[in-house]
Amino acid sequence: MTKLGDVKTISLTVKGLDCAACAEKIEKVLMRHEGVKGITVYLGAEKADVQFDPFLIKEKLIIDAINSLGYKVLTEKEEALQKNFLKGERTFDLLRIGFVFLLIVLSLTGITKRLSPIDIFSIIAIVVGGYPLIKHAYIDLREKAITANVFMALGVVAATVIGEFRSAAIIAFFMLISEFIDSFTMEKSRKAIKDLIDMAPKTARVKIGDTEVEIPVEEVKKGDIVVVKPGEKIPVEGVIISGRGSVNQATITGESIPVEKKEGDIVYAATINQLGVLFIKVTHTGQDTTYARIIKLVEEAESSKAPVQRVADKFAAYFTPAILAISVLTFLITWKITNAIAVIVVACPCTVAIATPLAVVASMGKAAKRGIIIKGGRYLEALAKVDTIVMDKTGTVTMGDPVVTNIKGFAEHDDKEIISYAAGVERYSDHPLAKAIIKKASEMGVAVPEPEQYKVIPGMGIQAVVNDKTIIVGSREMLRDKNIILSEGIEKYIIEKEEEGKTALLLSHDSILCGVICVADIIREESIEAIASLKRLGFDDPIMLTGDNPRTANAIASSLGIKNVMAQLLPEDKLEAIKNLESSGRKVLMVGDGINDAPALARAYVGIAMGAVGSDAAIEASDVALMRDEWKQIPEAVMIGRKTFSIIKQNLAVGIIFNLVGIALASTGILSPAMAAVAHVMPDVLVFLNSLRLLK
Numbered sequence: 001m002t003k004l005g006d007v008k009t010i011s012l013t014v015k016g017l018d019c020a021a022c023a024e025k026i027e028k029v030l031m032r033h034e035g036v037k038g039i040t041v042y043l044g045a046e047k048a049d050v051q052f053d054p055f056l057i058k059e060k061l062i063i064d065a066i067n068s069l070g071y072k073v074l075t076e077k078e079e080a081l082q083k084n085f086l087k088g089e090r091t092f093d094l095l096r097i098g099f100v101f102l103l104i105v106l107s108l109t110g111i112t113k114r115l116s117p118i119d120i121f122s123i124i125a126i127v128v129g130g131y132p133l134i135k136h137a138y139i140d141l142r143e144k145a146i147t148a149n150v151f152m153a154l155g156v157v158a159a160t161v162i163g164e165f166r167s168a169a170i171i172a173f174f175m176l177i178s179e180f181i182d183s184f185t186m187e188k189s190r191k192a193i194k195d196l197i198d199m200a201p202k203t204a205r206v207k208i209g210d211t212e213v214e215i216p217v218e219e220v221k222k223g224d225i226v227v228v229k230p231g232e233k234i235p236v237e238g239v240i241i242s243g244r245g246s247v248n249q250a251t252i253t254g255e256s257i258p259v260e261k262k263e264g265d266i267v268y269a270a271t272i273n274q275l276g277v278l279f280i281k282v283t284h285t286g287q288d289t290t291y292a293r294i295i296k297l298v299e300e301a302e303s304s305k306a307p308v309q310r311v312a313d314k315f316a317a318y319f320t321p322a323i324l325a326i327s328v329l330t331f332l333i334t335w336k337i338t339n340a341i342a343v344i345v346v347a348c349p350c351t352v353a354i355a356t357p358l359a360v361v362a363s364m365g366k367a368a369k370r371g372i373i374i375k376g377g378r379y380l381e382a383l384a385k386v387d388t389i390v391m392d393k394t395g396t397v398t399m400g401d402p403v404v405t406n407i408k409g410f411a412e413h414d415d416k417e418i419i420s421y422a423a424g425v426e427r428y429s430d431h432p433l434a435k436a437i438i439k440k441a442s443e444m445g446v447a448v449p450e451p452e453q454y455k456v457i458p459g460m461g462i463q464a465v466v467n468d469k470t471i472i473v474g475s476r477e478m479l480r481d482k483n484i485i486l487s488e489g490i491e492k493y494i495i496e497k498e499e500e501g502k503t504a505l506l507l508s509h510d511s512i513l514c515g516v517i518c519v520a521d522i523i524r525e526e527s528i529e530a531i532a533s534l535k536r537l538g539f540d541d542p543i544m545l546t547g548d549n550p551r552t553a554n555a556i557a558s559s560l561g562i563k564n565v566m567a568q569l570l571p572e573d574k575l576e577a578i579k580n581l582e583s584s585g586r587k588v589l590m591v592g593d594g595i596n597d598a599p600a601l602a603r604a605y606v607g608i609a610m611g612a613v614g615s616d617a618a619i620e621a622s623d624v625a626l627m628r629d630e631w632k633q634i635p636e637a638v639m640i641g642r643k644t645f646s647i648i649k650q651n652l653a654v655g656i657i658f659n660l661v662g663i664a665l666a667s668t669g670i671l672s673p674a675m676a677a678v679a680h681v682m683p684d685v686l687v688f689l690n691s692l693r694l695l696k
């Protein structure tokens with residue numbers, strides 16, 4: 001039973017959304033209904049998520065409300081038929097345009113001047129062509145919205161009233177074309193996102209007893225065993241329990257060089273098994289798979305508007321009343337109704353409205369296909385504006401998979417003893433340094449004792465009781481707090497190792513220093529190249545942040561060509577460092593692995609997480625998630641941002657200049673209403689062609 005106050009969410013597929021104005025209209029109208037709690041419209045995904053109280057309003061009423069605005073909400077069944085449906089609608093549109101065109105040609109070839117067959121043809125054209133315009137205008141007016149539709153209808157009606165039948169027919173014709181282009185362009189820019197969705201597998205072959213049954217992918221449950229043969233798409237996310245394969249993960253990472261997968265490895269939905277037979281135990285299905293979440297992120301990303309779009313929306317809001325005023329003024333000054341009609345006809349708020357979403361949707365889809373998930377239009381714009389690169393050390397410029405390189409025992413402790421105590425202390429730690437020590441212990445065949453009274457000091461080390469001794473493992477700072485003084489010889493040894501880029505961990509028991517363990521992490525080769533290309537993009541002074549000591553940090557930084565290092569930072573200091581940079585006016589692009597630098601990633605102007613595939617936390621914390629663990633995607637993401645933003649600016653300029661020039665020419669009578677209608681279509685086409693460059 002539903003009761004008052006319950007909130008339910010439905011996700012509707014809505015057809016006919018052409019520009020930001022549509023989204024706003026739906027949001028405004030629906031919110032007026034009692035019981036509707038919230039609504040988000042995703043233009044590119046053609047979706048609306050509606051939160052409502054089922055006690056107060058029925059689902060059907062919400063759908064009807066959207067339909068009554070002239071859109072079409074698809075039921076699941078209709079959605080399945082969507083493609084054919086769309087095709088049908090398109091041919092119908094084309095037929096209508098063709099028909100009106102024919103009538104105009106006929107009327108233009110007429111010889112006689114009297115209201116005769118020619119004008120009658122024109123009038124038929126006006127009725128057929130004008131009908132959808134007038135219908136849309138009526139719907140908008142009923143909602144008290146003065147939109148482009150209203151203008152167009154006004155133009156057609158006004159021209160008809162003063163007996164300019166041919167002009168009216170031509171206006172109707174070009175308005176139809178303009179609407180057609182708008183819907184077509186939005187659809188084209190959605191292509192990259194659509195491609196992603198289309199790649200989702202539909203069926204899975206599940207092993208039941210000794211037989212294999214092919215079932216729809218929605219019916220696969222967690223724990224099922226799915227069989228995937230060579231050349232087949234992997235339908236689910238899971239772990240390989242037997243078999244080996246060569247898997248193309250391009251759908252997720254954008255990288256089409258296949259990855260070798262064996263027992264125990266994770267495979268992702270929508271990737272392709274090129275070689276070998278795989279038996280996969282399902283861990284994630286449906287909306288929980290990495291693939292489904294990537295799609296959802298990209299779809300929802302649009303609701304985060306680029307700031308430049310807010311400016312455009314504002315412009316569009318003032319634009320309409322301004323045009324009406326100019327049109328009236330034109331009439332009052334020139335006393336020519338045709339000039340006033342031309343003004344209304346040439347004015348085109350749609351170009352300004354679609355300029356940004358067109359570019360944003362195209363770029364996000366394109367980037368997603370390459371394994372770069374950008375979580376919103378505003379991050380595309382932010383990527384174009386960042387001026388400072390900050391990166392984390394461990395796991396970001398290094399592999400995050402350190403190994404123990406040296407062990408040195410003092411005061412009669414041998415290597416095995418040192419590593420055994422250290423491993424005991426680190427036994428339950430997730431820190432990469434801890435993993436290195438535990439791995440070394442097992443390589444040396446040393447047992448890992450059980451720690452007690454375990455105390456972690458973040459960014460410093462760990463203290464624990466092992467075999468009745470109080471042991472500390474950690475940085476120099478950790479020991480300094482305990483008043484443990486290092487001899488000159490030990491100090492020299494540590495400095496030497498640190499200058500080689502190794503991290504020295506000190507081990508003490510009962511306030512006596514008894515050993516040093518050196519750990520080294522491998523630098524990612526491609527980070528050197530990527531940092532060099534970032535410098536070419538104008539990021540002259542990249543900054544490295546680390547909790548490690550300054551000597552080790554500097555050794556690593558200098559091999560990357562980085563001069564600016566902030567070392568010995570506690571986790572909260574990293575956040576502070578980003579805050580300080582931003583308050584000094586810098587726009588920071590932070591690169592991290594999303595594991596222990598999530599707050600800094602979230603705080604930065606743009607946070608990019610490396611190797612986010614398989615790490616929910618990293619995808620969550622970042623603004624841009626890289627599905628491939630590759631540095632070269634960072635300059636690529638910056639380039640995508642810059643290119644998109646410059647195309648948006650060009651689009652807006654085209655829209656604004658065309659309108660200004662067009663209105664000037666129309667009000668002075670240089671553009672006739674018919675010519676104005678032709679001119680109206682041009683900026684849309686230009687903006688469309690310009691945005692298509694992003695899909696390349």
Ligand SMILES: Nc1ncnc2c1ncn2[C@@H]1O[C@H](COP(=O)(O)OP(=O)(O)OP(=O)(O)O)[C@@H](O)[C@H]1O
Pocket residue numbers: 392393394395426429431433434458459460461462473474475476503504505545546547548549569570571
């Ligand atoms: N579990 C641990 N065992 C031993 N030493 C530790 C441990 N955790 C931290 N330390 C010491 O504290 C220092 C800083 O650790 P922190 O976790 O802040 O940075 P990190 O992950 O090593 O490097 P980065 O900041 O570049 O990611 C380490 O270099 C190490 O000396």
Ligand SMILES: [Zn+2]
Pocket residue numbers: 411413508509512513514
């Ligand atoms: Zn000792």
